[in-house]
Amino acid sequence: MKSIVALAGGVGGARMSDGLAEVLPPGKLTVIVNTGDDFEHLGLNICPDLDTVCYTLAGLANSQLGWGREGDTWEALSTIGKLGGPSWFRLGDRDIGWHLERSRRLRRGQPLSRIMRDFCDIFEIASSVIPMSDDPLPTWVDTDQGELAFQEYFVKRQCHPRVKGFRFEGVERAKPAPGVLESIHTSEFVVICPSNPWVSIDPILSIPGVRQAVREKVVIAVSPIIGGKTVKGPAAKMYAELGIQPSALAVAHHYDDILTGFVIDREDENQASAVSDLGIEPYVCNTWMKTRRDRQELAKQLIEFGSKLVIQ
């Protein structure tokens, strides 16, 4: 069996990837992860989406918070807070160790993709986890309060500013990381995880060569919007602020040049025929991943649906 490629952002991407990894034979999943929200903080190179995916696949993620490690401690951060330093971005002690070592290797000139491959090996993650690019590609959010760096918008201002657009700085010259195009080319099909289309998936698809490679494949997306809302994160809010009614159908429109199939929640069953009208095969099931069982159940149906589309 060929591998399956998943394009992923943070929590939704991590949960979907985890479900797929559990259901597929070991090593048959490649996750290509957004790095547009990577940033430097306290001198540390932080890759929120990559880390959420890795921690989740390693079974170490903090499932309540949606970021960081389960059972992590907060000694370093509380010292920083006491000293009057910035403690708005919550970093646990084990998480800081992970960041310190990655930052050390990056400063030595090692590519991010190689470092993450080593980290995944050490943490016994059977799937391949690849950053979308080894080049820094920061996402900027244009808002009514000016253009903001992503984490400034996302964490510090808690997505309050009204969004007007997005910019992926340096994307014209960016190269996909080693393995990105190869894994897409040789894949059975591509899954777009229920991640934020604007700031998690679009950055991946904007890297020269990626959209084209994806377009040659059967591609199925899982809607991150259920009943007009997102499970987590600002995707629905962003659609509304950009003048688009947030819905599963809006997501199908968003990806309509590349999608073969589109998975929507039972709650949005009434949008299936409109999806179909776009020339995209709809698939209706429960998409809300509350438990690990939900992830695996969704992954099973996804694989079945994707395999059916490949044969067609």
Add this chain to the structure above:
Amino acid sequence: MKSIVALAGGVGGARMSDGLAEVLPPGKLTVIVNTGDDFEHLGLNICPDLDTVCYTLAGLANSQLGWGREGDTWEALSTIGKLGGPSWFRLGDRDIGWHLERSRRLRRGQPLSRIMRDFCDIFEIASSVIPMSDDPLPTWVDTDQGELAFQEYFVKRQCHPRVKGFRFEGVERAKPAPGVLESIHTSEFVVICPSNPWVSIDPILSIPGVRQAVREKVVIAVSPIIGGKTVKGPAAKMYAELGIQPSALAVAHHYDDILTGFVIDREDENQASAVSDLGIEPYVCNTWMKTRRDRQELAKQLIEFGSKLVIQ
């Protein structure tokens, strides 16, 4: 009463400073601390002597280890170790928080002396703790295995290489930190703590202007060598490798151009007359600071001795 100035390295300097701080009225002690063994590790600016002095004066030092904080945890370092990163330099989680915030402020261009003043205020340290300089002044150790950066020699190679000399890189152009010369000028007298003469005190005295300022004052040193050995650290080994019999007297010789008085341990009482022959007033007492009471007892005698020399 005027203030007393102490020149200090790590553990011996920290213990002596702590004794003085306990015995003197609050705010009447200024500690000028060696920064020659400061280094960058994991992207963190680490100041071992400054931190040992601050942690000790704040009552937070790990008394067993001689570095780091009592009761600190090791989550970040164990993660770094698991990832195959460098864990030879032991950093606790709270210690890492302290380093992250200091490094962040240094990168923003703030002088080390200002940062440490703020840290001391926050940790309610009544004494002034001043780094010898805001300029980086790395100590290099010339050895039979080549010239080594200080921490490479001290921690990684555990002082095994034979010492041939020392170099304080950039010292010709270095400026004393704000407050260094002023506090010496206005002090009652200067105490040279029982720290390593070669790599803790010489770097301070080598900064243009410092030796001259010290020389105008009554200066008393406490011998770091007792019975031909050091309580901690490689000072005795260094004297021997440089062809000098390690002894309290050798330390008196080392400082003979600046000393007014010299405090030696009862064990070295027989060297008192030779110290006297150098034109330096000897003082014999117990100098081994095993307990906090020992520190305070030594500090009391030091203040009495110094005050007597000032009146003479």
